[in-house]
Amino acid sequence: MRVSVLPRALALAACLACSLPSQAGLFDDDEARKAILDLRTRLDETRSQNVAAQRQLTEQIQTLQRSLLDLNNQNEQLKAELARLRGQLETMQRDLSDVQRRQKDMTQVVDERMKRLEPQQVTVDGKDITVEPDEKRAYEEAIAVLRSGDFEKAAGALQTFLRRWPQSGYTDSARYWLGNAQYGLRAYKDALATFRQFLAAAPDHLRAPEALLALANCQVELKDTKGARRSLDELVKQYPKSEAAVAARERLAVLR
Template sequence: MSIHRNPSPWRHTAAAVAAALCLGASSLASAALFEDDEARRAILELRQRTEAQRLNAERVAEEQRQEISQLRRSLLELQTQIEALRGEIARQHGQNEQLLRELADIQRRQKDIAQGVDERLRKVEPAKVSVDGREFIADPTESRDFEAALAIFRKGEFPAAQAAFADFIKRYPQSGFRPTALFWLGNAQYANRDYRGAIANFRALLTASPDHPRAPEAVLSIANCQIELKDNAGARRTLDELVKAYPQSEAAVAAKERLARLR
């Protein structure tokens, strides 16, 4: 009788383990293959993104280079314009300085011309003068001639002074200088011992300008001429008239003293 033996439990277990191992190995292999595909895709995508970023970076860099180049060109043009403006400003500044110099020269010439005109006008135009406290209008030549005659008198050249004042009165009969000229003419005649001629001119002064500042002196001078002519009576009458007509004058004081000596 043959004996049939059943497989041992260990054998079944070993077979199951072996089958499981085979299945696991197959699963692992499949998983590994899947993971490799994913990795390749991920790497490819990464490379694509990297390449895209690189290209984008190059594009941006190129744009920036173009912008910088444009800015440099703009700056160069601006610098050129600035230099041109500086040159223009310098040119205009030079022109302004030249214009200022020309203007100053014109103003100086204008001032010189105006002064020259004023001087010429002063030589020919009548001007206000003041003599013996009286103001009036006189021509420049009239003033010069009077001053010239007076200067001769002050130098003690009485004959020449007499001639100069007589000529002045003849040339300027309506002059505001006339009363004073008559006074000095009379004094020159008195110094030249022409007493009658002096009396005539002193009286002409009193007739024309009885209120003239020189009038009291003229009356006193008439009395002096009368004394020189030995006309004491006439001198006393003249001195009395002086004291009555001009009591507050210095000439009146002198007249009183001379009256005391004549009486």
């Protein structure tokens, strides 16, 4: 009994010893395949993740490009708007400059008109007077006509002046020149009356000696020799140092 059992035990042990290496190799192949499958799975996942990331990156880039394009369009619009505003500003500046220039011109015109309307200080026959612009112009125009030799027109202008401005500072001088215009027209009686009126109103006037001499000349023309001598005597007496007094003395020597 013991002899038969031992051989079989030995044979079983030998079989087991021979089968152990092949079983170990089988286990190694399964693990490798499993590792490869795991690796492939991870690679596929990584690939999918990369594709998704690339797609997302592409979308972000496209979004950024659209944003940049929008910003560029907005920038161009802003440039155009800025150019338009700059043009409007330049136009407004030109308009403002034109308005300021016109306003300045209008101000000058108004000032000039106001000056023409404001009373003015003038000197006539050594006397300072204040006159209105129209008053001054009318007097100067009448004197200019007288100097041109048109005694009739000058007499009319001076008479009109005296009626319009009876209290003018020009009145005495206007009356004196009216007498001269009337004398030039040979209206000796009118001239005589005008010179007498002048002397009665302004005996201290600068032209009083000349007026008295002219009055005596009117009397001579009217054949009033006696009256002429009285006027000349009065001239020499009242204004002895005047040039008219020199002429009066000469005239008296002739009349006597």
